[in-house]
Amino acid sequence: MKRIIPVLILCGLIACKGDQSQETEKDKSVIDSLNSEELLPENLLKSEPVVLNLEEANKLVELPLGCIDTEYPNKLGQTLENEAAIGEPSELHPAFYGCFDWHSSVHAHWSLVKLLKNFPELEKKEAVKEALKNSLSAENIRGELDYFKREESDSYERTYGWAWLLKLAEELRTWKDPLGAELADNLSPLTDLVVQRYQEFLPKLNYPIRVGEHTNTAFGLTFAYDYAVATENTKFKDLIAKRAQDFYLKDDDCPLSWEPSGYDFLSPCLEEVDIMRRVLPKNAFSMWIDDFMPQLKKKDFVMEVGEVSDRTDGKLVHLDGLNFSRAWVFYGLAKQYPQQYGHLENLANAHVAYSFPNLAGDSYEGGHWLGTFAIYSLQRAGTKEKE
Known part of the structure; x- marks a missing residue:
């Protein structure tokens, strides 16, 4: 992560806002070419949004x-x-x-x-x-x-x-x-x-909690940050932004292949992306994610949905929640940076499509909470994010 530090020094960490440099015409042409449909995997092209x-x-x-x-x-x-x-x-x-x-x-x-x-x-x-x-x-x-x-x-x-x-x-x-x-x-x-x-x-909190369940630090920071922004609580917002950078700024090569664990309902890697896209300015975030999860920029990036073997098991049904929470991260990233990550909407659609039909008539083990995850995911799908 050495190359992100000068940007953050110049920007004053969280004080830097917006795009501080223009994309070159060469970079733009590369991005445009990668956005072409023929580079998208066939299975993702067929993923219709719910x-x-x-x-x-x-x-x-x-x-x-x-x-x-x-x-x-x-x-x-x-x-x-x-x-x-x-x-x-x-x-x-x-x-x-x-x-x-x-x-x-x-x-x-x-x-x-x-x-x-x-x-x-x-x-x-x-x-x-x-x-x-x-x-x-x-x-x-x-x-x-x-x-x-x-x-x-x-x-x-x-x-x-x-x-x-x-x-x-x-x-x-x-x-x-x-x-x-x-x-x-x-x-x-x-x-x-x-x-x-x-x-x-x-x-x-000296060390972040990097699990796929309730105590995940990145998730807790993300919703708190949204609240601080919505209520214009600058002190609270700045504290969250500082701690997120303390915890995650030096992270490299998140081991996505280790996910999911047996009954995750959050992705430790993607929840980290979700808070960092909020607290870092555009250029700093771009360099950070290039080190943290560079595969997300690939137009052929595929992540298999979390498969639930028994929806009457209160723990195993967590994987339906994982599909929704992955989707809301993909939607948020695609909406905020459509040129670089617009292709992730298809992947989000696929995750939602797998779990959404199981909400109606599900057992109480899933029905008491999964509807919320579906609603929040679909809200992110329709939200226009600011860069």
Whole structure:
């Protein structure tokens, strides 16, 4: 990574914005030639995008609506201070007790908000609004706050659940509807606490966590960064950008052939790409990714989808989630840098196409969370990114 350092010095790390040098005509001609369809593998040319339309939204909304009030089965994941700390899930978490675990409940609420924002004519729009108002009342959020302030809960849901809480807060704050503002205000005490927890934790984390599940550091940074940008929290944004560069700037040759592990739902390599494309300026990111995952620029790059052998197994079905999370990274990269990475949209389409048909009628092991991953992936497919 030696050649990226001068660029970052000149740019002041994160202060450098935009394209600081023009592509040469020769470079442009090479890029144009690589964009020609005949260089794309045949299987990728046939990968049609899944479109999230009103019909599909009406189907998908059933998943979060069906689980946010489903208290059992439940995985609490708590550390008990004493016997008095034991309680029913709905007592411990009056807002986010359903959907098997806390973080799944949080992102189920995000799914409801996202679908209602994008499709205000949902057949069950009134049921969605009522469910959101009931869950995200000021009283219920005070109950959640009390739990987070327990003696043994400093690291509760760190950082996966934290990240989804901020994604929910971001969605509410950017919803141009009085209900969105009301619910965002209700949620704000917990949102502020999560931001504080991030700001306390990140400076102490000496080494990133590079796994394909909940504790993946890059994923936690990515959603937090989006929230910081959306709310114009410059202090928080700069902290995340600094820590991402501390963790990942010198990384080379990510071992993509090692992925996936048996029940990953995140790609350690691609999640790192997802945060670095956000925090690095264009030229610095280009040089970084050339060292980290140069194969992504190849028009014939192929990554096989994660195959699920048993969708009733709560761990093995994680691989459906992996397909969606890989897809949202590919979509984001292709949208932000279409000349260099536009071909990855086809690969993203293939990953979504494999797992999307399995959402309806899936067992509760997958149904309580996979809809959210599908919705977020398809949102990235339709998002225009800034370079």
